[in-house]
Amino acid sequence: MGKLVKGVWHDVWYDTEQSKGEFIREDAGFRNWLTVDGGAGPNGEIGFKAESGRYHLFISLACPWAHRTLIFRALKGLAPHIGVTVVSPDMQTKGWEFSQPDPLYGFDYMHQIYTQAKSDYTGRVTVPVLWDKKTETIVSNESSEIIRMFNDAFNDITGNQQDFYPHALRQEIEQWNEFIYPNINNGVYRCGFATTQEAYEEAFDNLFSALDRLESHLAASRYLVGNTLTEADWRLFTTLVRFDAAYVGHFKCNLKRIADYPSIQGYLKELYQYPAIADTVDLYHIKRHYYFSHNMINPTGIVPKGPELDLLSPHGRASLR
Ligand SMILES: N[C@@H](CCC(=O)N[C@@H](CS)C(=O)NCC(=O)O)C(=O)O
Numbered sequence: 001m002g003k004l005v006k007g008v009w010h011d012v013w014y015d016t017e018q019s020k021g022e023f024i025r026e027d028a029g030f031r032n033w034l035t036v037d038g039g040a041g042p043n044g045e046i047g048f049k050a051e052s053g054r055y056h057l058f059i060s061l062a063c064p065w066a067h068r069t070l071i072f073r074a075l076k077g078l079a080p081h082i083g084v085t086v087v088s089p090d091m092q093t094k095g096w097e098f099s100q101p102d103p104l105y106g107f108d109y110m111h112q113i114y115t116q117a118k119s120d121y122t123g124r125v126t127v128p129v130l131w132d133k134k135t136e137t138i139v140s141n142e143s144s145e146i147i148r149m150f151n152d153a154f155n156d157i158t159g160n161q162q163d164f165y166p167h168a169l170r171q172e173i174e175q176w177n178e179f180i181y182p183n184i185n186n187g188v189y190r191c192g193f194a195t196t197q198e199a200y201e202e203a204f205d206n207l208f209s210a211l212d213r214l215e216s217h218l219a220a221s222r223y224l225v226g227n228t229l230t231e232a233d234w235r236l237f238t239t240l241v242r243f244d245a246a247y248v249g250h251f252k253c254n255l256k257r258i259a260d261y262p263s264i265q266g267y268l269k270e271l272y273q274y275p276a277i278a279d280t281v282d283l284y285h286i287k288r289h290y291y292f293s294h295n296m297i298n299p300t301g302i303v304p305k306g307p308e309l310d311l312l313s314p315h316g317r318a319s320l321r
Pocket of ligand 1 (some may be wrong): 001004027028062063064065066124126127128142143144242306
């Protein structure tokens with residue numbers, strides 16, 4: 001765990017001293033957009049045109065943010081067009097590292113990809129990273145934006161028109177994202193990375209009241225936004241599928257398990273059983289990364305053998321609207 005300062009790697013844990021023990025996630029540093037014609041997206045520089053074989057994803061199978069991008073690559077038929085490199089689940093003093101030298105440059109560490117893009121980069125070295133092989137730089141390291149690029153920029157190339165961010169539903173999708181990101185997606189991290197009792201308890205209370213609200217919503221609604229599966233569901237899914245295996249124990253999110261919420265559990269199973277999704281979920285990487293890498297939280301590095309998860313039994317959601 002660490003960060004780059006003016007292009008030099010420093011092995012440091014998150015600094016929570018300025019924020020009374022609260023974990024505050026740093027904003028992503030590369031925010032360009034890949035578009036149909038290479039025009040600028042909502043922010044960033046022009047020049048990143050959707051082309052087959054030009055872009056590469058660097059991800060961790062453990063990371064919920066990176067997982068979103070792998071899911072959209074699968075859902076949108078992008079596997080033949082965008083390559084993927086998976087980092088080792090073990091993130092130690094040099095940050096994310098490759099199990100074998102990376103296929104583009106032969107690097108050993110993810111921070112070298114960042115300094116290849118910007119030699120004096122300052123910031124955390126996070127995954128996912130969307131890399132442009134043509135201009136040899138990072139297009140984006142912000143998962144919420146990468147999934148929107150994948151949602152529509154390659155439609156002419158793939159012929160896949162499925163839309164997880166339809167115009168008519170954008171306002172409702174944004175409202176769910178704004179609720180789920182701080183309380184649930186980042187909420188589990190705010191529990192796990194808190195360094196004071198107060199910061200932990202506040203994050204914990206927010207997390208479980210958000211899950212209670214979700215449980216009652218999903219009792220009557222098949223997906224977050226009615227009967228339409230949207231990006232908001234996939235953003236939620238990557239946290240839910242890690243919850244019982246990692247967050248309950250490692251991040252002390254232990255008031256209840258997802259398995260104790262009947263509607264959320266059914267919803268989780270339905271999304272897990274959606275075509276091509278189970279193949280994107282790697283519980284070995286998930287448990288190994290969290291329990292073995294965060295030695296400030298779990299100094300022995302012992303990875304628990306359990307729990308048993310039931311993600312394949314019938315989800316019983318088909319009659320909901
Ligand atoms: N805003 C980023 C967050 C990505 C992120 O924080 N990834 C974590 C892995 S789960 C990471 O790489 N952390 C390394 C670090 O903070 O040093 C996104 O959603 O893409």
